[in-house]
Amino acid sequence: MKKKLEDYDLHASCPIRNVLDRFGDKWSILVILLLGEHKTAMRFNEVAQTIGDISQKMLTVTLRTLEADGMVVRKHYPEIPPRVEYELTELGKSLLPYINGLAQWAVKNYDTITKSRKKFAARKQLVS
Template structure:
């Protein structure tokens, strides 16, 4: 396989990417890190109801996909910080559009659900 050929988890690249960033916690982590670089416990406090295990898993996946950078400092006690990468920051604009669309259309969606339910 040529080195510039990518292998996706799914045959559709769009689905592959959206499945990874579209979960319950990834978008919240990205939006929260948009404000500044943070440590793990800061992220937990800002996000709220995420468990340590789920936040850790989400950060690892976002780091694997290149959205988040993890920097560990050789200090006592150890200090680890998380920040958006250029790729992560580039996602904020389309994410913002999606958030605005959801906010603008949430009432209509809720009303449609009531009619169908």
């Protein structure tokens, strides 16, 4: 077991940590799912309105991060008013089956997880 842990101890050189850290936030997976389901490019405001509870700043940060990782392509059209659209790259599309699997698992197990959280919280209150 120790050998396996040593393989992952250097964060910068560990592909699992390095890549998955980028998806550990609240919004990246939702944005990828949304762009993947939409099939065509989406405007910034479309993405924001569809997600609903994401701030403009957080959506900007999330889209830039996904663009930096090569998951999303940003297209700027020099029009008045300016138009900016986002869509998944081939790399982003290749991630969709895995994210969809995780999303389906989350939906399937949501009730069980919610019940477990409530039981855990009740146990903690009894101990406190």
